[in-house]
Amino acid sequence: MKDSYIGQAWLVLSLSLVFGGLLAGVQAALGPKIEENKRNETYDQIPDLVTLRKSEAGAEWAPAADGKIVSKVFDAAGDHVGWVIEVPDDGKIAYKVFDAGGDHVGWVIKGAGSGFADRIELLIGLTADAERILGMYVLDQKETPALGDGISEPDFQGRFRDKTTSARLEVVRTVTDASPGNNIQAVTGATVSSESVCKIVNKAVDEFKPWLDDYAAAQAEPADQTDPEED
């Protein structure tokens, strides 16, 4: 017994089980709270991503009284600047954004994929017809400090603004005036992280566009209900 594998490793095995249970408990207890934090951050970013308003610190989001899917957005001064509706999209969520007047100004979708170190999560702002990118925001990343984490800088995120979605985004070292095209200048020293972000954006848009076509077709049919987002 003493020399058997179990005799050697029983402590490691039992500790693993205990610690595994402990971690599962912590995750069960704190997971919803962390998700809520992420959701609040998403809501904080949505107006900027569809250029609903310029960045104002301290913007507040108030969920509507009737539940989770409609949210009203206020700016720092307390003025009502828009609405957001969460539309379920194959287990994911697409955020449909309206301005205060009720005009549909755009979509915000989520994208995720592997980066250089770990999973990267993005928010992507699109025009109402999803033909143009309005903004990009890195929600979560664990890229190399001081190199890859440059993808979180506003400077890099701003490079996605106004790119078309009809062509794929490509990463280049330097964008020249002669070939601005659909090129994204990489973060210096972080080509892999930059390419990962572009890949995630391309994939998210590729998946979203056909869904949007179906959604638009469904919307065009004579509506037999007042809230089409519920279908």
Add this chain to the structure above:
Amino acid sequence: MANDGPTPLERFINGILPENPVYRQLLGMCPTLAVTGNMKAAMTMSAAVAFVMICANLITSLIRDLLKPHLRILIFTLTIATFVTIADRVLAAYVYQMSKELGPYVPLIIVNCIIICRCEVCASKQRPVTALADAVGQSLGFALALASIATIREVLGAGTWFGLPILAEGWWPAWGIMVLPPGAFITLGALLGVANWLGTLRGGKAAAAAN
């Protein structure tokens, strides 16, 4: 076993200055350099390290008689990784922005040599009380070291301390370099020099007293 090694009080005091993890043992350099740009980040990191070190030391000390020599490092790492994950989740749940600012440095506590060093040197050989005193002392020493570096970097680099304005804007041109990575190396180098110089002075005095 009870009389082996330093007493709890000695362990506690040693951790703070005589065996300070940063200035004396030169361990934990990664967080020391990376998250000392401002006091808030440095103190959050210190608290996370303290939590992990105390829990890991206690558990290791409780199971010290069951450890097999060739599997002990594996068990230390397993224990440390568990508590680091807990610390990471708690930060993400209750101080989300700070957790984002610290980013990968919270998971990186797993490979912080100070903690595994305390498990090996103290907790795997001594009673839980001693291990606890050791962990608290070392955590205080680490927090003190981080605070000293972060204070210099934040005050000189941004003119603030814990985000509060200290040096009035206008007459103090914030040295941007101090909050950037080079500032970390410059500050750590200067403070290490001072710490060594003070150590030599005291050593000289002690030698003189002995003569």
